[in-house]
Structure formats: structure tokens, C-alpha cells
Amino acid sequence: MNSRALTVGFDLDMTLIDSRPGIHACYEALAARTGTYIDADLTVTRLGPPLAEELAHWFPAAEIPAMADLYRQMYPAIAIAATPAMPGAPEAIAAVRAAGGRAIVVTAKYEPNAKLHLEHLGMEPDELVGDLWAEAKAAALREHGASVYVGDHTGDVRGARTAQAYAVAVATGPCDERELSEAGADVVLTDLTAFPEWLDTHRRTRSW
Numbered sequence: 322m323n324s325r326a327l328t329v330g331f332d333l334d335m336t337l338i339d340s341r342p343g344i345h346a347c348y349e350a351l352a353a354r355t356g357t358y359i360d361a362d363l364t365v366t367r368l369g370p371p372l373a374e375e376l377a378h379w380f381p382a383a384e385i386p387a388m389a390d391l392y393r394q395m396y397p398a399i400a401i402a403a404t405p406a407m408p409g410a411p412e413a414i415a416a417v418r419a420a421g422g423r424a425i426v427v428t429a430k431y432e433p434n435a436k437l438h439l440e441h442l443g444m445e446p447d448e449l450v451g452d453l454w455a456e457a458k459a460a461a462l463r464e465h466g467a468s469v470y471v472g473d474h475t476g477d478v479r480g481a482r483t484a485q486a487y488a489v490a491v492a493t494g495p496c497d498e499r500e501l502s503e504a505g506a507d508v509v510l511t512d513l514t515a516f517p518e519w520l521d522t523h524r525r526t527r528s529w
Contacts, residue, residue, distance in 0.1 A: 327422030335494030343400025409513030
């Protein structure tokens with residue numbers, strides 16, 4: 322791939338989509354199905370890391386693989402329709418395309434369910450890579466030649482830095498502006514509505 326081509330990577334949960342309503346409902350359904358107490362209000366305050374990390378707060382280690390499978394099976398019917406796009410998300414992808422670039426999504430979410438979200442909301446990235454978290458995202462970012470990665474979590478910042486991509490953080494998830502800056506974000510935006518203007522400025526001051 323031409324390393325000078327503009328490719329921008331985006332995280333999914335709390336970056337492109339507000340997954341809190343759907344995930345909240347899915348954890349409530351999982352609790353009802355299994356008879357296990359899960360504080361769904363708490364789970365949606367710490368979105369970002371892989372599903373297994375959250376399930377470890379509620380289930381014994383030996384049960385986590387089976388609970389992850391059950392959650393993922395339940396997820397499409399419960400969470401997809403309940404999940405809206407984040408403000409500015411479609412426009413952010415459109416801005417990359419308008420600049421002649423490629424928009425990819427690299428997420429820790431189970432890839433089939435991530436695809437369902439994007440299809441439901443009419444967002445069509447050039448590539449989707451799921452099941453990668455934090456520094457592990459760097460492999461996909463490098464593979465697709467991403468020079469910018471946009472995410473809401475300090476783990477996303479670490480992934481961008483590991484890939485030597487420009488780390489753009491949006492303060493729309495569980496991490497505030499200070500945490501994102503201290504993690505090494507090159508810039509922190511309030512939300513994606515500010516991204517098109519930022520991208521235009523960034524392109525004029527950097528070469529691809």
C-alpha cells in the first residue's frame with residue numbers, strides 16, 4: 322500500500338457509535354438469563370476494553386468464554402437497533418473520503434456485531450477489523466497504512482502511538498480530556514463534530 326495515501330482509522334464504541342443503550346440492555350438481558358447480578362449502569366461507564374475484561378467482574382474465570390459466547394449471540398437482537406451514531410460520526414467518515422482518503426474501523430468489538438452496527442447506521446468504512454484492543458490495534462493500523470487513528474479511550478491512544486500514527490482523541494467515552502492528553506494523544510477533540518475542520522488543517526500542514 323502507498324504509505325503516502327491518507328488512511329484514517331476510527332475506533333467504534335463511543336467514537337463512531339453511542340453503544341451505551343444497547344450494551345446496557347444486553348447486560349440486563351444476560352443477567353436475567355443467567356441469574357447473575359450485573360450492574361449494567363456501571364458497565365457502560367467503562368466501555369472500551371474487550372468483553373472478557375468486563376465479564377470478569379461478574380463471572381468466575383471458567384465461565385467467561387461461555388458467557389462471552391452467550392452475550393454475543395444475544396447482542397444483535399438487543400443492541401443494534403438501540404445504538405445511535407455519535408454526533409459527527411458520518412460526517413467524519415465523509416471528510417476522510419472528501420479528502421481522497423480511506424476510512425477504516427479498528428475496534429475491540431466482536432467483528433460480526435461491529436459490522437451489524439455500521440450497516441444499521443449506514444456507515445461504510447473501507448475496511449473493518451475487530452477483536453483488537455489497545456496496542457494490538459497497531460498491527461491493523463500498520464497493515465492498512467493508517468497515518469491517523471481516532472478513538473475515545475487511552476487504549477486507543479496507545480494503539481495509535483504503537484503504530485506511529487497521529488493519535489486523535491475524542492472526549493466522548495470513559496476517559497476525560499486530561500486522561501487522554503496524559504496518555505499521549507496528539508490532539509483531543511470534544512467530539513467528532515470538530516474532526517472535519519481538524520482534518521483539513523492537519524492535511525494542509527502535513528504531507529502524506
